[in-house]
Amino acid sequence: MSETRADARTPLDRTPEWAALAKHREEFGDTHLRELFAADPERGRRYTLQVGDLHVDYAKQLVTDETLALLRELAGATGVAALRDAMFRGERINTTEDRAVLHTALRAPRDAVIEVDGENVVPAVHAVLDRMAAFAEQVRGGEWRGHTGKRIRAVVNIGIGGSDLGPAMAHEVLRSFSRRDLDVRFVSNVDGADLHEAVRDLDAAETLFVVASKTFTTIETITNAVSARNWLLAELGAGADAVAKHFVALSTNAEGVADFGIDTANMFEFWDWVGGRYSYDSAIGLSLMIAIGPDAFREMLDGFHLVDEHFRTAPPEENVPLLLGLLGVWYGAFFDAQAHAVLPYSHYLSKFTAYLQQLDMESNGKSVDRDGKPVSWQTGPVVWGTPGTNGQHAYYQLLHQGTKVIPADFIGFAEPVADLPPGLVAQHDLLLANFFAQTQALAFGRTPEEVAAEGVPAELVPHKTFRGNHPTTTVLAGALTPSVLGQLVALYEHKVFVQGAIWNIDSFDQWGVELGKVLAKRIEPVLLTGEGAEQLDSSTAALVARYRELRGR
Numbered sequence: 117m118s119e120t121r122a123d124a125r126t127p128l129d130r131t132p133e134w135a136a137l138a139k140h141r142e143e144f145g146d147t148h149l150r151e152l153f154a155a156d157p158e159r160g161r162r163y164t165l166q167v168g169d170l171h172v173d174y175a176k177q178l179v180t181d182e183t184l185a186l187l188r189e190l191a192g193a194t195g196v197a198a199l200r201d202a203m204f205r206g207e208r209i210n211t212t213e214d215r216a217v218l219h220t221a222l223r224a225p226r227d228a229v230i231e232v233d234g235e236n237v238v239p240a241v242h243a244v245l246d247r248m249a250a251f252a253e254q255v256r257g258g259e260w261r262g263h264t265g266k267r268i269r270a271v272v273n274i275g276i277g278g279s280d281l282g283p284a285m286a287h288e289v290l291r292s293f294s295r296r297d298l299d300v301r302f303v304s305n306v307d308g309a310d311l312h313e314a315v316r317d318l319d320a321a322e323t324l325f326v327v328a329s330k331t332f333t334t335i336e337t338i339t340n341a342v343s344a345r346n347w348l349l350a351e352l353g354a355g356a357d358a359v360a361k362h363f364v365a366l367s368t369n370a371e372g373v374a375d376f377g378i379d380t381a382n383m384f385e386f387w388d389w390v391g392g393r394y395s396y397d398s399a400i401g402l403s404l405m406i407a408i409g410p411d412a413f414r415e416m417l418d419g420f421h422l423v424d425e426h427f428r429t430a431p432p433e434e435n436v437p438l439l440l441g442l443l444g445v446w447y448g449a450f451f452d453a454q455a456h457a458v459l460p461y462s463h464y465l466s467k468f469t470a471y472l473q474q475l476d477m478e479s480n481g482k483s484v485d486r487d488g489k490p491v492s493w494q495t496g497p498v499v500w501g502t503p504g505t506n507g508q509h510a511y512y513q514l515l516h517q518g519t520k521v522i523p524a525d526f527i528g529f530a531e532p533v534a535d536l537p538p539g540l541v542a543q544h545d546l547l548l549a550n551f552f553a554q555t556q557a558l559a560f561g562r563t564p565e566e567v568a569a570e571g572v573p574a575e576l577v578p579h580k581t582f583r584g585n586h587p588t589t590t591v592l593a594g595a596l597t598p599s600v601l602g603q604l605v606a607l608y609e610h611k612v613f614v615q616g617a618i619w620n621i622d623s624f625d626q627w628g629v630e631l632g633k634v635l636a637k638r639i640e641p642v643l644l645t646g647e648g649a650e651q652l653d654s655s656t657a658a659l660v661a662r663y664r665e666l667r668g669r
């Protein structure tokens with residue numbers, strides 16, 4: 117990638133590279149994937165890239181060699197490579213919070229040197245990983261005992277956002293690698309029902325709570341943690357000294373942890389240069405590590421690192437995160453695409469898209485640039501999706517025949533998971549047949565002529581016609597392993613990075629979550645006493661009054 121960063125103050129849509137893309141888009145017009153494939157019999161072979169175990173097919177994207185070249189020029193002109201290198205060097209590229217962005221250091225090898233303010237952070241990263249590993253082994257091996265001397269059989273992770281979605285997603289993905297006799301659960305919602313359902317059938321004497329919060333001030337997490345502590349002490353009929361054997365904390369805030377009543381000896385730390393949504397490969401992954409073991413966790417970190425190195429060093433033509441980022445920029449800017457679907461063909465990836473929602477939408481859901489000026493181009497898309505085959509019988513209708521442009525990523529694995537019973541392995545071909553069929557249908561559709569030729573009555577032909585030309589990327593890996601999960605997550609992290617760099621926004625802050633927090637704090641006492649309702653707008657005041665009435669207040 118080019119090392120030059122163009123004048124950051126030139127608005128993106130006034131750069132010559134943008135203008136060249138706009139012109140190219142006009143020329144591209146309604147070019148159909150059918151034409152692109154017909155014009156180049158090698159397209160399906162040429163438009164693929166490999167990173168680690170991930171085979172990435174982008175032949176079914178609405179691009180030509182020229183599109184790709186122009187997009188890469190845009191990346192060059194907007195200084196993607198320079199910003200990437202600054203991130204890897206530990207510079208404070210999260211300018212609105214004045215922080216370095218170094219999740220890549222979490223998976224750097226032991227002998228790497230990565231400095232923040234002149235200090236190599238890698239030894240501290242590995243020291244925490246080693247402590248986590250020792251603790252995970254103690255729990256897994258039954259040496260860590262609860263207050264009454266029983267071994268731990270259930271782990272309840274309490275956290276929200278990045279302190280929940282990452283470990284919860286990865287635990288689901290890697291279920292077949294996890295200790296099946298350890299029950300690992302995740303509580304995030306401040307709705308008491310979440311904690312209630314998580315603990316109602318657990319034996320407190322065998323339960324470990326992992327309180328995960330970067331700041332240790334997040335109201336949902338602290339509220340749930342207090343309730344969990346009350347539940348534990350009531351169930352055990354014990355005093356506060358029981359907490360030490362049943363609560364550990366994952367945080368950057370030792371003071372907050374101590375104030376809560378958790379011994380900081382039972383705290384696993386991370387650092388302010390790890391963003392919440394980029395943190396499940398830090399101490400935030402402890403519940404996951406307990407489930408899958410330290411070796412599998414390290415294998416996952418190696419997978420992350422492999423893609424980090426690829427992103428850092430691969431030339432633009434072969435750089436997969438760069439490519440995926442550019443494709444999203446292309447559709448958002450020039451096809452008015454508002455959304456991006458991620459459709460995994462693996463039951464184990466059922467929480468993957470929810471995880472990506474935070475990663476992508478909290479990172480790139482911004483409307484001012486790095487200098488605080490409003491942007492006049494599309495930024496991050498609405499990311500959505502669920503496992504593919506279920507989606508086929510729900511919302512794929514809209515993908516195939518609706519009016520919206522929704523680029524989609526299809527993710528599948530050649531091998532079923534290793535512990536799938538032989539009787540179920542046979543279903544895997546059917547799963548993958550659907551995986552391949554859908555991108556084919558989306559790309560090529562079915563013309564009215566083809567429909568009519570099947571003897572369909574004329575009045576039904578328009579209903580049974582598939583326009584096609586819906587862009588997709590297919591990511592196919594051999595097997596779903598810890599390393600492959602790390603590779604996939606890093607791929608999306610860096611894709612999001614590329615887009616934020618091009619759009620000139622700060623992908624690493626999240627000021628948009630603050631206002632709701634402030635208002636909720638103001639409204640809560642009004643719900644209890646009714647006092648202060650007159651300060652609310654008339655809609656909210658009426659809703660609050662109705663709520664109080666329904667609650668008999």
Ligand code: F6P
Pocket residue numbers: 276277278279328329330331332333334337392393478626629
């Ligand atoms: O409110 C949003 C957010 O700050 C996320 O960015 C973060 O992942 C989540 O809350 C949880 O924060 P913490 O880990 O500090 O409890």
